[in-house]
Amino acid sequence: MPAxxxxxxxxxxxxxxxxSNSLLLMLGVAIGTLLIGVSTAWLTAMCSFPGRKVFxxxxxxxxxxxxxxxxxxxxxxxxxxxxxxTFIRSLTGWGxxxxxxxxxxxxxxxxxxxxxxxxxxxxxxxxAAFLNQSICVLDVSRTLGNGPWRTFFxxxxxxxxPAIVAGLILAxxxxxxxxxxxxxxGVSTFTTGIFRTWFGLNDVAAxxxxxxxxxxxxFTLIIIERSQRKQARYHHTSQRHQALKRIQLTGNxxxxxxxxxxxxxxxxxxxxxxxxxxxxxxTSEEIIDAxxxxxxxxxxxxxxxxxxxxxxxxxxxxxxxxxxxHKTTQFAVNIAGMGYAIPGAVIxxxxxxxxxxxxxxxxxxxxxxxxxSSGLLLSGTIVAxxxxxxxxxxxxxLQTVDAGLGRIRPSMDESAQSMGLSTLQTIGRVHMPMLKGxxxxxxxxxxxxxxxxxxxxxxxxxxxxxxxxxxxYEMASDERLADAAPAALxxxxxxxxPVILLSYSITRSRHEHTA
Amino acid sequence: MSTxxxxxxxxxxxxxxxxxxxISFQVEAGHIACLLGPSGCGKTTLLRAIAGFEPIVSGEIVxxxxxxxAVDFAMPPQQRRVGMVFQxxxxxxxxxxxxxxxxxxxxxxxxxxxxxxEELLNLVKLQAVRKSxxxxxxxxxxxxxxxxxxxxxxxxxxxxDEPFSSMDVELRQSLALxxxxxxxxxxxxxxxxxxxxxxxxxxxxxxxxxxxxxxxxWGTAHDLYFKxxxxxxxxxxxxxxxxxxxxxGTEQIDTALGPVLPDYISGSxxxxxxxxxxxxxxxDANSExxxxxxxxxxxxxxxxxxxxxxxxxxILCLASSxxxxxxxxxxxxxxxxxxxxxxASTQ
Numbered sequence: 118m119p120a121x122x123x124x125x126x127x128x129x130x131x132x133x134x135x136x137s138n139s140l141l142l143m144l145g146v147a148i149g150t151l152l153i154g155v156s157t158a159w160l161t162a163m164c165s166f167p168g169r170k171v172f173x174x175x176x177x178x179x180x181x182x183x184x185x186x187x188x189x190x191x192x193x194x195x196x197x198x199x200x201x202x203t204f205i206r207s208l209t210g211w212g213x214x215x216x217x218x219x220x221x222x223x224x225x226x227x228x229x230x231x232x233x234x235x236x237x238x239x240x241x242x243x244x245a246a247f248l249n250q251s252i253c254v255l256d257v258s259r260t261l262g263n264g265p266w267r268t269f270f271x272x273x274x275x276x277x278x279p280a281i282v283a284g285l286i287l288a289x290x291x292x293x294x295x296x297x298x299x300x301x302x303g304v305s306t307f308t309t310g311i312f313r314t315w316f317g318l319n320d321v322a323a324x325x326x327x328x329x330x331x332x333x334x335x336f337t338l339i340i341i342e343r344s345q346r347k348q349a350r351y352h353h354t355s356q357r358h359q360a361l362k363r364i365q366l367t368g369n370x371x372x373x374x375x376x377x378x379x380x381x382x383x384x385x386x387x388x389x390x391x392x393x394x395x396x397x398x399x400t401s402e403e404i405i406d407a408x409x410x411x412x413x414x415x416x417x418x419x420x421x422x423x424x425x426x427x428x429x430x431x432x433x434x435x436x437x438x439x440x441x442x443h444k445t446t447q448f449a450v451n452i453a454g455m456g457y458a459i460p461g462a463v464i465x466x467x468x469x470x471x472x473x474x475x476x477x478x479x480x481x482x483x484x485x486x487x488x489x490s491s492g493l494l495l496s497g498t499i500v501a502x503x504x505x506x507x508x509x510x511x512x513x514x515l516q517t518v519d520a521g522l523g524r525i526r527p528s529m530d531e532s533a534q535s536m537g538l539s540t541l542q543t544i545g546r547v548h549m550p551m552l553k554g555x556x557x558x559x560x561x562x563x564x565x566x567x568x569x570x571x572x573x574x575x576x577x578x579x580x581x582x583x584x585x586x587x588x589x590y591e592m593a594s595d596e597r598l599a600d601a602a603p604a605a606l607x608x609x610x611x612x613x614x615p616v617i618l619l620s621y622s623i624t625r626s627r628h629e630h631t632a
Numbered sequence: 633m634s635t636x637x638x639x640x641x642x643x644x645x646x647x648x649x650x651x652x653x654x655i656s657f658q659v660e661a662g663h664i665a666c667l668l669g670p671s672g673c674g675k676t677t678l679l680r681a682i683a684g685f686e687p688i689v690s691g692e693i694v695x696x697x698x699x700x701x702a703v704d705f706a707m708p709p710q711q712r713r714v715g716m717v718f719q720x721x722x723x724x725x726x727x728x729x730x731x732x733x734x735x736x737x738x739x740x741x742x743x744x745x746x747x748x749x750e751e752l753l754n755l756v757k758l759q760a761v762r763k764s765x766x767x768x769x770x771x772x773x774x775x776x777x778x779x780x781x782x783x784x785x786x787x788x789x790x791x792x793d794e795p796f797s798s799m800d801v802e803l804r805q806s807l808a809l810x811x812x813x814x815x816x817x818x819x820x821x822x823x824x825x826x827x828x829x830x831x832x833x834x835x836x837x838x839x840x841x842x843x844x845x846x847x848x849x850w851g852t853a854h855d856l857y858f859k860x861x862x863x864x865x866x867x868x869x870x871x872x873x874x875x876x877x878x879x880x881g882t883e884q885i886d887t888a889l890g891p892v893l894p895d896y897i898s899g900s901x902x903x904x905x906x907x908x909x910x911x912x913x914x915x916d917a918n919s920e921x922x923x924x925x926x927x928x929x930x931x932x933x934x935x936x937x938x939x940x941x942x943x944x945x946x947i948l949c950l951a952s953s954x955x956x957x958x959x960x961x962x963x964x965x966x967x968x969x970x971x972x973x974x975x976a977s978t979q
Contacts, residue, residue, distance in 0.1 A: 528722035534709040535716045536736030550726045
């Protein structure tokens with residue numbers, strides 16, 4: 118098909134599907150993450166029941182689970198030959214077609230999978246908002262004759278609204294960026310559309326057009342998020358903060374609270390990890406071989422190089438912003454930090470087009486002038502891949518480095534200077550010791566994000582170059598779910614590291630608060 | 633006595649505004665000087681110029697025998713041998729009290745360094761918290777750590793930027809006296825910047841009052857209070873009102889409160905103004921000059937009255953609380969002072 122016609126073809130046939138499926142998926146994820154996230158946040162922040170302290174951090178664990186991996190796991194658990202249906206058949210004696218069982222590989226299923234791993238965004242921000250609410254405003258409501266439930270819906274929930282929306286927006290951005298889950302479940306959304314147009318129809322321009330429409334959705338979310346963040350400032354109710362007194366739950370209510378939190382943790386983390394581990398035990402011998410070691414090596418190299426480069430660039434930008442108060446600098450650094458909101462598939466398309474254009478130009482010129490071929494210098498190598506990762510994940514290290522630099526006040530620099538230290542000595546004796554933790558965190562966060570990233574890697578990886586995420590995806594696509602387990606479980610295990618960091622920094626900041 | 637710091641005709645410009653305009657003063661070795669003025673007058677900028685963090689556009693700064701700043705010349709801060717105590721103390725959170733104090737002693741042999749740290753910790757009685765981190769000690773202790781950290785390398789001059797701004801108001805005066813003691817025991821030369829005159833009075837040997845980038849007056853606290861050379865100083869230091877006055881051909885000059893003898897006349901042309909402190913005005917039932925009580929503030933032994941004269945001018949009057957006048961009362965008043973500072977100015 119000639120260029121331009123593909124786009125028209127897409128508009129006539131599938132674009133409406135992409136839009137409606139993406140919207141429905143977002144709606145489903147919104148309902149799911151709100152129900153799970155807000156209820157668990159309220160329970161762990163405001164109530165007291167058995168296991169609360171463990172749930173406080175354990176409820177973050179599903180963050181370590183990429184959506185496509187939980188999707189493979191549940192498919193294995195719930196399909197016809199999986200343990201659940203087999204168990205039902207053995208119990209009842211039914212055969213194929215004798216009974217109805219919900220189809221997990223559907224739009225609803227995808228929304229459920231995404232909700233199970235994306236709710237921590239809502240949970241995290243909402244819980245922080247609840248904890249920030251002074252008990253006074255809640256007590257006032259009680260003295261005015263409202264019961265605890267009425268108080269929750271009339272006071273606590275509206276006050277936490279900006280935080281809830283902010284968490285929801287993050288979850289929805291991840292939903293839009295998701296490729297692995299929707300592709301596996303056969304739900305046509307923008308990301309699967311971009312892949313199909315790119316690889317199936319070979320139409321770069323139409324893929325870019327799809328990516329542009331997807332960006333429109335993302336920017337809408339960003340605008341909503343910005344306006345909510347402005348409002349959040351007015352929701353600080355009181356200067357005088359009084360610590361929360363948790364509602365002591367007893368009897369059935371305590372068990373209910375425990376049940377809600379435990380079910381969330383069970384379905385979002387424990388069960389999938391258990392299933393993956395079972396598979397790992399059955400397949401590890403044949404899967405973990407020299408080729409698997411190669412995969413791990415590839416992943417580690419990619420993640421390691423990207424994390425270090427991202428850190429260096431973030432340091433450069435962070436210091437640039439610190440030294441130069443120029444508006445252009447500030448603006449440019451802000452732009453550099455926006456990549457995180459852009460879906461990986463969009464970034465991959467955006468990197469592929471100029472890089473391959475450059476490669477082709479260079480190659481043509483070298484052929485014409487010197488009769489040699491440069492091949493695909495950038496677009497066919499990990500250079501393009503690492504560049505795309507940097508675009509997407511620079512924001513992570515930039516934020517971390519900025520937070521660290523923010524703690525070094527200008528007067529500390531000046532005081533070091535007036536005590537006779539040169540700029541280099543000041544960096545060595547004051548900045549580096551104070552930044553150490555932030556730098557390590559920045560490296561870790563980017564490292565893990567790169568390890569998990571699927572769509573960017575799929576589009577930009579060099580020929581025959583595989584990573585853990587790609588392997589898990591390929592195995593699962595070939596219906597070899599059990600064989601995907603080693604790669605999947607490795608990703609999850611590494612993904613737990615930032616979750617631990619996160620829960621640690623949360624508890625630490627709380628201690629400083631009370632001190 | 634030798635001059636430790638000499639600031640001559642220094643001008644500092646910030647975005648085309650002269651924030652410091654032709655200021656000159658000297659500080660003797662071992663003295664504590666103070667730059668006093670309302671916020672935004674440029675005093676902190678001047679302090680930072682002495683430290684080397686702001687360039688000057690004209691004039692020069694000489695520290696000890698070394699010229700540290702002039703037109704198109706600025707010795708970098710790390711070579712100036714100044715110690716600076718910052719408003720927020722700027723203690724390094726990753727270092728203990730002891731390590732913070734020793735931070736600037738990097739060129740000293742280890743045993744000498746330990747000795748100096750010991751001496752300073754003793755001086756401010758912080759031996760007990762030497763191993764603590766800054767966030768583990770109180771605000772007052774943090775301030776003393778910041779002070780001895782700046783003093784440790786024996787700088788040529790110590791610069792203190794609003795050192796009490798983060799302290800409780802009740803503590804400030806006693807801390808100021810304590811700080812003065814510490815500085816004097818170490819024979820330090822220091823400049824303090826503040827907007828609070830009670831801090832300046834408690835700490836400084838001499839005070840420079842800065843108004844809109846200019847040095848209004850340089851002198852002891854006593855001089856500033858009793859011999860102001862400038863209407864701004866007269867109003868800024870202590871409480872007083874300035875009443876317009878006209879010569880009447882005698883030694884005395886006429887005011888709305890009757891004639892008074894000028895103590896001295898500062899300035900040579902323009903309108904005359906007499907400085908009257910609240911204690912310079914007294915009630916006198918026999919006086920022909922009448923005023924209305926607008927406001928009355930009970931201070932204990934005395935009342936501070938705000939009175940309005942027939943022509944609308946307001947004056948202050950401090951009177952014993954034995955007798956009391958209600959708000960709205962009409963009372964007779966007169967000037968009780970023998971003589972009063974008088975200014976001739978065009979403003």
